Amino acid sequence: MAKPKVATTSLCGCFGCHMSLLDIDDRILKLVELVDFDRSPINDIKKIEGQVDIGLIEGGCCNEENLAVLHEFRKHCKILISVGDCATNGGIPAMRNMVPLGECYEEAFLNGPTVVNPTGRIPDDPEIPLLLDKVYPCHEAVKIDYHLPGCPPSADTLWAALVALLEGREPELPYELLKYD
Amino acid sequence: MNTEAITFTIDGKKIEARRGDTILEAADRAGVYIPRLCWMKELLPAGVCRVCTVRVNGRPQAACTQPAAAGMVVENDTEELRQLRRDLIDMLFVEGNHFCMFCERSGNCELQALAYRFGITAPKYPFLFPRRSVDASHPDVLADGNRCIRCGRCVRASRALDGKSVFGFTGRGPQKRLAFNGPNLAATDVAAPDHAIAACPTGTLIVKRVGYKVPIGRRLYDHSPIGSEIEPPAPEK
Structure with a gap:
């Protein structure tokens, strides 16, 4: 029987949640026995290749590319999980949500104390994904089946949730594994 | 103050109170935790956060402001109130x-x-x-x-x-x-x-300048939930 497939991605995140996944230590050997990885920064596969059982999303949505990737994951993943505070509530990047987008651009590219920008132009190359008006948690863009908050969620939290799902159980976390920091 | 003892029930459990107690005070003494946020022991209750809402004889009331009365039937830990x-x-x-x-x-x-x-x-x-x-x-x-x-x-x-x-x-x-x-x-x-x-x-x-002094793992709510200081320890499963 084919092993369940897992895909992971980092949207507007810092890869800390992926680091936490690696922090499961030697259990990672067990994990590769239990599952196959589809698209993930861990194997550098860039596009989801088939149907995926569990998708792990790190990071919220700050630009149009994040949204496109999130929709790709939703389309191909049976179970989609928001991993970490950025995915569940926007996290640190969402601190810009209290400032209008125009002001953010002006501070970053025109008025900031360390800015050197002789052309006075705000970068607008079509290669650069357009920013959204705000940073959105993933569940405000697509349906998310489970949330694992934490900055990052601990390796034990990720492991407990993954194992529960692979065994067909609800990933109900014990008290000490549900943390927002 | 009249300190005459009265009894009422919370979720079917018999609670003893003194006249003048609020529902929350009587519940605390009996080891029944009613979640609360704007309440503090040393302060007059304000009843503004509504987290301590219970049903008293079927009617929603803030447990921190509502006085306990003899024979009242209080619902606290029900699915409806947990959801609220x-x-x-x-x-x-x-x-x-x-x-x-x-x-x-x-x-x-x-x-x-x-x-x-x-x-x-x-x-x-x-x-x-x-x-x-x-x-x-x-x-x-x-x-x-x-x-x-x-x-x-x-x-x-x-x-x-x-x-x-x-x-x-x-x-x-x-x-x-x-x-x-x-x-x-x-x-x-x-x-x-x-x-x-x-x-x-x-x-x-x-x-200022004392933030993060207590390391993760030794903070107030790292290991046991809020309210466990009031509830008797749960029996071992």
């Missing part, structure tokens, strides 16, 4: 800016601890991301409006325990904001050891 409390906590999270990941009060925060107790992994309402102000003018105390839930504990503590009346509210409804009795916090006579600062259940009022 979860919704209130959800709303408090989305209508402020609660960045737990870098907040100095994280691990010791009562709002966060309630969310943990109720097993909330993400709020069900959309985040509002309001623009709130931070007052860092005072040398020893920081006031971060992003984290304020307007429980009024600092307002009551400053008046009743510190004798200062440093804090108050301005505005109504969604515009309601914490205010100081001066142009900014530095212009008031607030001081770091004030009860008003310690009364804050979230990270709104913070003493």
